[in-house]
Amino acid sequence: MAQDLKSCARRRFLAMSAGAAGVAQLGSLLVAGPAYAQEKVDPADPLAVGLGYVHDGDQSARTDANERCGNCLQFPADETVEWGPCNIFAGRLVHGQGWCAVYVPKG
Numbered sequence: 001m002a003q004d005l006k007s008c009a010r011r012r013f014l015a016m017s018a019g020a021a022g023v024a025q026l027g028s029l030l031v032a033g034p035a036y037a038q039e040k041v042d043p044a045d046p047l048a049v050g051l052g053y054v055h056d057g058d059q060s061a062r063t064d065a066n067e068r069c070g071n072c073l074q075f076p077a078d079e080t081v082e083w084g085p086c087n088i089f090a091g092r093l094v095h096g097q098g099w100c101a102v103y104v105p106k107g
Contacts, residue, residue, distance in 0.1 A: 040083060040093045047089065048100070057099035070096035073104040 041048050043055060054060045057068045069086065070079035077084030079096060086094040088102050 053100035
């Protein structure tokens with residue numbers, strides 16, 4: 001009987017500890033909020049050159065005038081923002097009217 005109580009208490013302690021750890025993690029995310037990059041992609045950066053990135057999509061090799069960073073799947077910000085983070089450029093900021101060869105339309 002004493003062994004059963006110890007086992008039950010141990011399980012309850014572990015369950016409560018796991019729950020508390022999850023709540024603490026969630027709380028830290030809510031307090032910190034999303035972290036967005038502040039550095040803008042330099043079109044002369046080797047990765048940008050390789051992908052044909054430009055701040056102004058009208059100066060790009062795109063075939064569809066509607067293609068722009070603001071409506072690309074890799075641009076997690078709202079498409080109406082002027083500058084936003086890009087998943088391809090390690091979270092650096094790209095211009096919403098920019099374009100690169102990795103463009104994928106938001107679904």
